[in-house]
Amino acid sequence: MQTIDRLFQAAKQRYDASQPSLAECYEITRACLTKLNTEATLRRFGEFRGAPNLEYWVAEGNGNLSRPYRPEMFISDLAEFERAVVSFQDQMDDDDITDPVTFEKVVYTVVSSFCLCYDVWKPKSRKTPGTFFEVFIGSVCQIRYPQPRFQMTKHIPIVVEVPDADAVDDGALQGNSVSTDLVITNTVTQQGAVIPLKITTRERIVQPFAHQRILDSAYPGRYRSYLTCISEVQRDDKTTTVKQICVPGTVALFQKHLSELSGLYYCDIPQRYARQDFTALIRVTGIANLFDDIDDWLNR
Amino acid sequence: MQTIDRLFQAAKQRYDASQPSLAECYEITRACLTKLNTEATLRRFGEFRGAPNLEYWVAEGNGNLSRPYRPEMFISDLAEFERAVVSFQDQMDDDDITDPVTFEKVVYTVVSSFCLCYDVWKPKSRKTPGTFFEVFIGSVCQIRYPQPRFQMTKHIPIVVEVPDADAVDDGALQGNSVSTDLVITNTVTQQGAVIPLKITTRERIVQPFAHQRILDSAYPGRYRSYLTCISEVQRDDKTTTVKQICVPGTVALFQKHLSELSGLYYCDIPQRYARQDFTALIRVTGIANLFDDIDDWLNR
Numbered sequence: 001m002q003t004i005d006r007l008f009q010a011a012k013q014r015y016d017a018s019q020p021s022l023a024e025c026y027e028i029t030r031a032c033l034t035k036l037n038t039e040a041t042l043r044r045f046g047e048f049r050g051a052p053n054l055e056y057w058v059a060e061g062n063g064n065l066s067r068p069y070r071p072e073m074f075i076s077d078l079a080e081f082e083r084a085v086v087s088f089q090d091q092m093d094d095d096d097i098t099d100p101v102t103f104e105k106v107v108y109t110v111v112s113s114f115c116l117c118y119d120v121w122k123p124k125s126r127k128t129p130g131t132f133f134e135v136f137i138g139s140v141c142q143i144r145y146p147q148p149r150f151q152m153t154k155h156i157p158i159v160v161e162v163p164d165a166d167a168v169d170d171g172a173l174q175g176n177s178v179s180t181d182l183v184i185t186n187t188v189t190q191q192g193a194v195i196p197l198k199i200t201t202r203e204r205i206v207q208p209f210a211h212q213r214i215l216d217s218a219y220p221g222r223y224r225s226y227l228t229c230i231s232e233v234q235r236d237d238k239t240t241t242v243k244q245i246c247v248p249g250t251v252a253l254f255q256k257h258l259s260e261l262s263g264l265y266y267c268d269i270p271q272r273y274a275r276q277d278f279t280a281l282i283r284v285t286g287i288a289n290l291f292d293d294i295d296d297w298l299n300r
Numbered sequence: 301m302q303t304i305d306r307l308f309q310a311a312k313q314r315y316d317a318s319q320p321s322l323a324e325c326y327e328i329t330r331a332c333l334t335k336l337n338t339e340a341t342l343r344r345f346g347e348f349r350g351a352p353n354l355e356y357w358v359a360e361g362n363g364n365l366s367r368p369y370r371p372e373m374f375i376s377d378l379a380e381f382e383r384a385v386v387s388f389q390d391q392m393d394d395d396d397i398t399d400p401v402t403f404e405k406v407v408y409t410v411v412s413s414f415c416l417c418y419d420v421w422k423p424k425s426r427k428t429p430g431t432f433f434e435v436f437i438g439s440v441c442q443i444r445y446p447q448p449r450f451q452m453t454k455h456i457p458i459v460v461e462v463p464d465a466d467a468v469d470d471g472a473l474q475g476n477s478v479s480t481d482l483v484i485t486n487t488v489t490q491q492g493a494v495i496p497l498k499i500t501t502r503e504r505i506v507q508p509f510a511h512q513r514i515l516d517s518a519y520p521g522r523y524r525s526y527l528t529c530i531s532e533v534q535r536d537d538k539t540t541t542v543k544q545i546c547v548p549g550t551v552a553l554f555q556k557h558l559s560e561l562s563g564l565y566y567c568d569i570p571q572r573y574a575r576q577d578f579t580a581l582i583r584v585t586g587i588a589n590l591f592d593d594i595d596d597w598l599n600r
Binding site for chain 1: 458460476478506507509510513514517518549550552553554556557558
């Protein structure tokens with residue numbers, strides 16, 4: 001894991017310095033796939049019981065079992081991955097996603113191969129996979145939304161006025177901001193697309209809604225949020241099945257009474273969220289549509 | 301810990317069945333204090349560097365170090381605890397908190413002694429102390445806000461209408477609710493006091509604000525929230541000092557742009573939150589004032 005860790009730190013450093021970092025992300029994926037193929041066992045775990053049933057696999061090694069993944073979306077073969085990356089890059093360069101299946105396979109493989117490695121060999125570094133997801137999607141956005149027309153940040157500053165300003169001596173109350181994972185702003189219109197990135201949402205689903213609500217209050221009409229995730233799956237070791245952890249009622253409640261998100265974007269869309277009663281309340285679609293949706297909003 | 305665990309389960313069962321459970325809570329505290337006094341070392345840990353500096357202690361045993369606690373608020377002596385409980389009960393019975401210091405010492409000791417035991421002997425049961433905090437405060441509320449004039453629940457039902465209701469087959473989207481820790485409703489006026497209970501808030505501070513906002517949207521003017529906590533402290537083992545983890549800017553932002561909480565109630569009030577620039581934005585006070593504030597709102 002030292003190699004992967006070192007590559008990740010290097011990619012993150014470049015990303016944080018606003019330097020191109022997509023090549024570095026692919027390099028990490030190559031290292032992860034190589035390690036998984038040679039030092040772990042990729043095998044069937046069990047099914048998600050739905051309509052239809054879905055097969056999930058896991059990586060096993062080092063005495064650990066990884067999170068479940070969909071084998072037909074995960075490119076474990078390195079040569080096939082290289083071909084898929086070429087297609088992914090072409091689609092990004094052409095601004096035209098003609099093969100969304102391959103496009104989403106690349107996103108799924110890049111993020112999942114990293115997650116599997118951390119699950120197996122560094123299970124205590126729980127936050128690192130989420131950071132890598134952010135670096136990867138952010139790296140793609142760097143290319144698609146270039147300066148100076150667009151600006152990429154992680155925070156939206158919001159000034160909160162303090163009635164008794166004299167008593168403030170550290171300024172902590174005065175300069176504040178909404179910390180999101182990624183914000184892309186059209187520097188001409190000042191409109192912004194907020195992209196909360198969560199590999200899975202779990203109980204943190206409230207955050208993007210709360211942030212959107214704060215932005216609606218502080219900057220009416222200026223920001224929209226696009227919640228971007230990989231999947232919502234969990235191993236159930238007792239039954240060797242996979243659960244899709246969904247909270248449709250909670251999301252519906254938030255969407256109606258807290259704020260409106262512009263969409264939920266997944267690689268492995270949870271079946272419950274794909275149903276028509278739910279998509280009537282909130283757009284739910286594949287991650288391949290994320291950029292086109294943001295383009296529409298930002299007049300790219 | 302088997303005895304404490306068994307007592308806790310019994311108290312929780314009674315509480316969940318709406319039976320009086322305060323005596324059971326004290327019994328748990330007696331067992332915790334006895335175990336701490338005989339099987340752990342209660343000792344100085346270090347200081348919080350503030351104005352003034354504050355001394356914090358820890359319980360040490362079983363190879364573990366507990367969270368930090370304020371020794372002058374924690375009653376480790378059993379006989380002294382019994383006397384304090386009598387005072388606590390008298391003040392509750394008289395509806396008149398004449399000795400808030402002792403009142404808050406009892407709350408602090410009941411909750412902290414349980415936390416310390418779990419930190420030392422069952423550190424993996426991370427959620428149990430929070431549940432006990434809820435059982436204890438809920439048990440006090442059962443007495444102070446009796447049926448039938450008042451009603452105590454954990455959820456506030458909110459119906460979310462689903463446009464395409466025919467497609468729903470499990471009803472998950474239709475009946476929903478805001479899950480809070482404790483809601484006390486005046487059955488005559490239908491006004492309610494929401495009491496989110498968190499031993500410390502950490503990153504979960506957004507929840508009570510989001511919930512209040514949803515309630516403002518679904519039931520304008522009917523609910524107020526009273527966020528109730530023990531402290532916001534964390535050990536810093538490197539420097540053997542204690543940090544008070546405060547997010548004044550975030551709270552100010554939420555209070556202004558997300559929703560308004562009616563107050564923050566603490567046993568060990570973080571110094572940053574007690575400062576006047578902050579209390580100008582949101583009421584911050586000792587837990588002894590919680591019930592009087594709720595009384596005012598609910599016309600008790």
